[in-house]
Amino acid sequence: GQNIDQPTEMTATEGAIVQINCTYQTSGFNGLFWYQQHAGEAPTFLSYNVLDGLEEKGRFSSFLSRSKGYSYLLLKELQMKDSASYLCAVKDSNYQLIWGAGTKLIIKP
Amino acid sequence: NAGVTQTPKFQVLKTGQSMTLQCAQDMNHEYMSWYRQDPGMGLRLIHYSVGAGITDQGEVPNGYNVSRSTTEDFPLRLLSAAPSQTSVYFCASGQGTDDTNEKLFFGSGTQLSVL
Numbered sequence: 001g002q003n004i005d006q007p008t009e010m011t012a013t014e015g016a017i018v019q020i021n022c023t024y025q026t027s028g029f030n031g032l033f034w035y036q037q038h039a040g041e042a043p044t045f046l047s048y049n050v051l052d053g054l055e056e057k058g059r060f061s062s063f064l065s066r067s068k069g070y071s072y073l074l075l076k077e078l079q080m081k082d083s084a085s086y087l088c089a090v091k092d093s094n095y096q097l098i099w100g101a102g103t104k105l106i107i108k109p
Numbered sequence: 110n111a112g113v114t115q116t117p118k119f120q121v122l123k124t125g126q127s128m129t130l131q132c133a134q135d136m137n138h139e140y141m142s143w144y145r146q147d148p149g150m151g152l153r154l155i156h157y158s159v160g161a162g163i164t165d166q167g168e169v170p171n172g173y174n175v176s177r178s179t180t181e182d183f184p185l186r187l188l189s190a191a192p193s194q195t196s197v198y199f200c201a202s203g204q205g206t207d208d209t210n211e212k213l214f215f216g217s218g219t220q221l222s223v224l
Contacts, residue, residue, distance in 0.1 A: 004151060033212065042199060042215035043152075087152070096167075097213075099151030 002026045004100035006088050011106045012078055020073045020086050020103045028093020034062055034073045035087040037102065043087055047073070075105075083107045111135050115200045115216025122190040122223045130185040130219050132200030138214070140203045141183040142167070143175065145196040146218075152199070158183055190223045197221070 003025045012018040024032070031050040035043035049055055049064035049071060061074040073086055085102040092098055113134045122128060134141065142157035154167030158177040172194060174186040183202075187194060200216040 008149075040218075042217050043213075044215070045212040048212065089151075096154065097152075099153075101149055101151045 002092060002098045004088055004090060004098055006086075006100040006103045008101070009104045009106065011108060012075075014078055014080060014107055014109050016078050017074065017076050018078060018105065020075070020088075020105065022071045022073070022088035022100060024069050024071070024088070024090045024098070024100075026090045026092045026098055029066060030091040030093065030095055032062075032064055032071050033089045033091070033097070034071075035089065037085045037087060039084070046086075078107050080107050080109070113200055113202055113214050113216040115198075115219060117219060118217065119220045120222070122187070122221065124190060124192060124223060126190050128187050128190065130187075130198055130200070130221075132183045132185070132216055133181050134183075134202040134214070135181065136202065136204075136214065137180060138202040138204050139180070140211075141177065142201050142213075143173070143183070143185045144199045144201060145169065146199060147196050155185065155198075187221075192223045195221060195223045 005023045033048050034046040036046050037043040047062040049062050054063045059076045064071045085104045087102045088100040089097045116131045139160045143155040144152040146152050153169050155173050156175040158164045161177050161180050164175050177183050198219045201213040203211045203213045
């Protein structure tokens with residue numbers, strides 16, 4: 001079967017750095033996405049990786065290793081507004097998205 | 110710029126009742142989809158459409174119907190509501206799925222409770 005694993009919950013301090021990991025086992029791979037979802041709101045797109053390596057976008061970076069079936073989202077200079085759930089999703093060989101259950105990130109002052 | 114408009118925001122149904130969740134997008138996206146989100150689980154695809162007149166089943170289609178008569182609209186119908194359909198529903202659209210980097214735009218969600 002297809003599977004996306006992420007930690008259920010993480011806690012970090014304002015101003016710090018946090019890394020949210022995602023491991024996947026899917027039938028084929030056509031890219032990995034990270035979405036942010038604030039409580040009670042819709043998911044919004046953060047990043048996309050299809051080749052190995054690091055993609056940087058401001059305070060957020062996303063890394064991919066296809067051989068290890070592994071990705072992480074790195075958030076720097078954490079702000080209170082970064083408190084949200086972070087969803088990892090992989091596009092499989094049929095171009096369908098397989099979603100992880102999400103990681104709830106709690107930021108403390 | 111409205112994006113993806115989804116209604117209603119909240120709905121309470123009794124078991125056996127039917128209803129339609131509305132979804133409209135103004136971005137001329139070919140791809141539209143419906144997901145449900147349950148605690149502790151990833152988003153699960155119910156139905157999707159790659160263009161007007163074309164629909165297909167996702168991972169959890171039972172108990173739901175869809176139609177796509179126009180590019181803009183993609184309503185989701187619950188035929189006979191069951192408590193297992195209590196969930197948060199999201200409509201999402203994108204330009205296409207064969208473009209691997211195509212991101213999805215989500216509606217604001219519908220919190221549905223079936224009693």
